[in-house]
Amino acid sequence: MGAAGVRLDRVSFSYRGAPETVHDVSLSVEGGECVVLCGPSGGGKTTVIRLINGLAGGYYEGEARGRVEIGGTRHADLPAWKRAESVGSVFQDPASQFFSSQLAGEIAFSCENLGYDRDTVVSLTDGSIAAFGLDGLRGTPNDRLSSGQKQKVAIASAVAPRPLIVAMDEPSSNLDEEAAMALGRTVAQMKAEGYALVIAEHRIAYLEGVADRFHYVRDGRIERSFTPAQMEALPLEQRRALGLRSTSRAPRPALPRPLAGCGAQKGACALSLRGVSAAFGARRVLQDVSFSVSSGQIVALTGKNGAGKTTLARIVAGLSAPRGGTVEVGGARRTRRALRRLVWFSPNDVRAEFFSPSVQEEVMLLVDPADENRERARRVLEGLGLWDLRERYPSTLSGGQKQRLSIACGLVMRRPVLVLDEPTSGLDALSMEKLSASLRFAAQEGQAILVITHDNEFLGSCCTHCFELGE
Structure with missing residues (x-):
């Protein structure tokens, strides 16, 4: 996997019939880098993810300005299948991207849809299931999975074809603490393997030691950028004013167990x-x-x-x-x-x-x-x-x-x-x-x-x- 990743140069986007949502956004993420988009809810992070994976302006109709490059090639010059092969996507609502009722079929779908031969599909599918510890769920219908389990299936499906770039929209939102930390280790491994990673997140503690940069997105603009050291050094009051979560794991408070009867x-x-x-x-x-x-x-x-x-x-x-x-x-x-x-x-x-x-x-x-x-x-x-x-x-x-x-x-x-x-x-x-x-x-x-x-x-x-x- 080469160093080529994703580049946005002064990109703006407005959904059809709506005011402009993203304004003049520029960012660059190379292979082997992990960049986190953080900031208030509704600030435009999801739209930036959609611009990277091509859904903004495609599935979501609207008008885009500026230049988006994937692997060094202008986004608009890539055929749809090549964009799908180059960018793996994890949505905020994992069930919305499911096509199959079974685990293996869901993860295999992304590879089959790209026309890979049977042996390659089986190898990539089994490898992704093993990497995310999902073997025990092979017999469980996807609609019976918990929200956190669905999230892990969505991530496994996105990375199965081994794309250049993985764009994730709040991948930890439904994960328990142990699973979130495991996701952090997975992201670190993906980074080491050369993936370019763009992650929109509120819970950022699991990315401690993994993220290379944090971009603060508010009102559709990248207002500020932080190194991990700068993010960690933010005073508590300033962090709260920006609406940012802690960069370190919060301990479980000691609370009493509710009674078995009132x-x-x-x-x-x-x-x-x-x-x-x-x-x-x-x-x-x-x-x-x-x-x-x-x-x-x-x-x-x-x-x-x-x-x-x-x-x-x-x-x-x-x-x-x-x-x-x-x-x-x-x-x-x-x-x-x-x-x-x-x-x-x-x-x-x-x-x-x-x-x-x-x-x-x-x-x-x-x-x-x-x-x-x-x-x-x-x-x-x-x-x-x-x-x-x-x-x-x-x-x-x-x-x-x-x-x-x-x-x-x-x-x-x-x-x-x-x-x-x-x-x-x-x-x-x-x-x-x-x-x-x-x-x-x-x-x-x-x-x-x-x-x-x-x-x-x-x-x-x-x-x-x-x-x-x-x-």
């Missing part, structure tokens, strides 16, 4: 799980899970990717049926239909969540349009940094903004139980702090909040208890 807090007990079990066919996912969440508590649900956290959340929300056990809300056992009325579930994948033509209308969709609810909607949107976007179509928001909008809907509705699946996956540090403050306020109002998270910074900022699921 006991003396009778009347305040909002949610109780008693002996909940679940399975996919013959594969056991959950076994005899019992804990409770009282009104005013924010309980973090942690555990490795694939431990069953999202399955448990869907059971609590009435979206999936347990194989055994019961779910109680407000001290009474509830049917799945009743749970869907009492529990708000904000999923990690919010692509199909929104139905209204504006952010403001979306948060008011399921509540009475009384003045008090409109005022509450305004306060919630302001608290989550979405008020200035209230007239925007939800589909035009960034991934982190969509995540906050889904949570805003649950806060405005004031259901007794709020369940959030990886709510910080697309959030910068400032947005995370706003979310934490909003959840603390909701807890003070009496909502019981269950949060699936791998984010130790977020966990320490607002959670009152922590329950860890085992394998």
Whole structure:
């Protein structure tokens, strides 16, 4: 693999029917380099990734200016198959890039689509599965994988054809801490093998010792660039003002485990799980899970990717049926239909969540349009940094903004139980702090909040208890 990588020279881009999103961006990444795009949610990082892999101006219609070069050749002069062979892409939502229902078929697809012969496809597929430790998932349908497992499959698929450049959009967003650090080691190995790596990220601690440069992207521009030493030396207040996460691993805060029953807090007990079990066919996912969440508590649900956290959340929300056990809300056992009325579930994948033509209308969709609810909607949107976007179509928001909008809907509705699946996956540090403050306020109002998270910074900022699921 040569040293040729990717070069953007004064590139601007506007999506069709929208103002310019990226303005006069220039950057260069050679083979064997790792460059990180950081900065606030909605700042333009994803669009820069799309300019590199050719989706901006192709799949996403719009107008581009400036020059993009891949491997020393102008992007526009490369046929589509050559761009696909040269640039491996990992999207913010991994499931959106899946074509196959099975692991091996998904990873093989990128090689087959490039016309490689059978022996090459098998060799590259098996090598990528082994490199990412995915052999144990060969028999599991892709739609049964956890969000973190889907992320690893997407990365394995992107690098299977061994492209010159790998462009990743928040690849660690759904990974547990151990898996994120393993991804950091994988990125280091890819860098050593000569890949040019461009990674848009909020969680940057796993790239410690790997990243060569950090470009701070805000309002569609590269405002500043940092060496790793400069990034690490940033004072805490300046880091917070820029919305940057820590460059070092945050320790897991010592929080009490929630009780198996609310006991003396009778009347305040909002949610109780008693002996909940679940399975996919013959594969056991959950076994005899019992804990409770009282009104005013924010309980973090942690555990490795694939431990069953999202399955448990869907059971609590009435979206999936347990194989055994019961779910109680407000001290009474509830049917799945009743749970869907009492529990708000904000999923990690919010692509199909929104139905209204504006952010403001979306948060008011399921509540009475009384003045008090409109005022509450305004306060919630302001608290989550979405008020200035209230007239925007939800589909035009960034991934982190969509995540906050889904949570805003649950806060405005004031259901007794709020369940959030990886709510910080697309959030910068400032947005995370706003979310934490909003959840603390909701807890003070009496909502019981269950949060699936791998984010130790977020966990320490607002959670009152922590329950860890085992394998």
